[in-house]
Amino acid sequence: MNSIKRDKITGLIGQNIQGSLSPQIHNYLANIMGQKYHYFLFDIEPEELKKAVESIKTLDIRGVNVTIPYKKDVIQYLDLLDQRVKKIGAVNTIVNEKDKLVGYNTDLDGFDEMAYSKGITFDHKKVVLLGAGGAARAIMYYLKDQNIDQIYLSNRTMSKAEQVKNDFNELIDNISIVKWDSEEKESAVKESDIIINATPLGMENRHEEQSPVKLESINEEQILIDLVYNPRVTKFLSFGQKRNAKIVSGIEMLVYQAVGSFELWTNEEVEYHVIDELIKNL
Numbered sequence: 001m002n003s004i005k006r007d008k009i010t011g012l013i014g015q016n017i018q019g020s021l022s023p024q025i026h027n028y029l030a031n032i033m034g035q036k037y038h039y040f041l042f043d044i045e046p047e048e049l050k051k052a053v054e055s056i057k058t059l060d061i062r063g064v065n066v067t068i069p070y071k072k073d074v075i076q077y078l079d080l081l082d083q084r085v086k087k088i089g090a091v092n093t094i095v096n097e098k099d100k101l102v103g104y105n106t107d108l109d110g111f112d113e114m115a116y117s118k119g120i121t122f123d124h125k126k127v128v129l130l131g132a133g134g135a136a137r138a139i140m141y142y143l144k145d146q147n148i149d150q151i152y153l154s155n156r157t158m159s160k161a162e163q164v165k166n167d168f169n170e171l172i173d174n175i176s177i178v179k180w181d182s183e184e185k186e187s188a189v190k191e192s193d194i195i196i197n198a199t200p201l202g203m204e205n206r207h208e209e210q211s212p213v214k215l216e217s218i219n220e221e222q223i224l225i226d227l228v229y230n231p232r233v234t235k236f237l238s239f240g241q242k243r244n245a246k247i248v249s250g251i252e253m254l255v256y257q258a259v260g261s262f263e264l265w266t267n268e269e270v271e272y273h274v275i276d277e278l279i280k281n282l
C-alpha cells in the first residue's frame, strides 16, 4: 500500500479501554505539531491479539500503543525489539518501520521524564514498589541506574515479585520482597522515602476505594507516586495529602509516555512548553 502523503493512523490496542485519555493526548499533539496523525481505540479480546497486530502491516498503520492486558503477550508477534524491552519484558509502543514491527517501552521514558520534571531523585533513597507487572518492571529498569539504597518489592502474587527480583538481581543490589497485605509491608512503607503504586488500586470505577497501603504508614517526609491517573487524587494519594507528603499523579507519566510514542512515530521532538500546556489542559 502506498503510504506517501497519506494521513497516518495510530492507536491503542487493549481491553476495556473506552475511558482512555490517549486519543485526547495524541490528537492534541498531532494538531499542535502540525502532523496528520489520527489516533483510534482498538478494543480487542485476547483471542484477537495476533490478528490485530498483523493488521498493523496490512492496513499500513504507523504504530500503536499497547496496554493492559497485552503488553507482554504482544512481544511474540513483533519482528524486532528495542534492547531495553528485552530486559523489561513489556511493550507499550509498536512502530511499523518499513513493514517491520518494532517494540519499545516508553513507560520507562515516561517515568524518567516525570521524575525529572518533578525534581524527584532516588540517590541513596529507600523505595517501596507496589506491583510486579509491566509498569513495575519498567520502573525497576529505571531504578537500576539511580543508586538507591533499598527496594522493597511487594505484589499480590508473590511468585511474580520473585520473578522480578530474579530478573533484576544482577542489576540492582538490595531488593527485598515483602508480602502483600502484611505488617511487614507497612513497616517497609514507614521506613521508606518514596512509595510507588504500580497496581490499578485506586482506579475509577474498579478499585476507587482501595489504597495499596495504610494511612498510618505515610508521613510528611515521603513522596508518593501513583501510576493511576483517574482520578487525579486516588485514595493512596489522598492519604499522602492528609499526611502532608509530596504526591504525584499518574497523569504526568501518562503524558510523557505518550510523547515518547508520538516522537517515535513522527520523528519530531515535542518541546517542554507543549507538554506542560497539555498536562494543564487534561
Ligand SMILES: NC(=O)c1ccc[n+]([C@@H]2O[C@H](COP(=O)([O-])OP(=O)(O)OC[C@H]3O[C@@H](n4cnc5c(N)ncnc54)[C@H](OP(=O)(O)O)[C@@H]3O)[C@@H](O)[C@H]2O)c1
Binding pocket: 068, 069, 071, 107, 110, 130, 131, 132, 133, 134, 135, 136, 155, 156, 157, 160, 197, 198, 199, 200, 201, 203, 207, 227, 228, 229, 250, 251, 253, 254, 255, 257
Ligand atoms: N500513568 C501511566 O503512564 C501508566 C503507565 C503504565 C501503567 N499504568 C498503570 O499502572 C497499573 C499497572 O499497569 P501494568 O501495565 O503494570 O499492568 P499489569 O502488567 O497487568 O500488572 C498489574 C499489576 O497490578 C497488580 N494488581 C492487579 N489487580 C490488583 C488488585 N486487585 N490488588 C492488588 N494488586 C493488583 C497485579 O498483581 P498480580 O501479579 O497479583 O496480578 C500486577 O502486579 C495500571 O493501573 C495502569 O493503568 C499507568
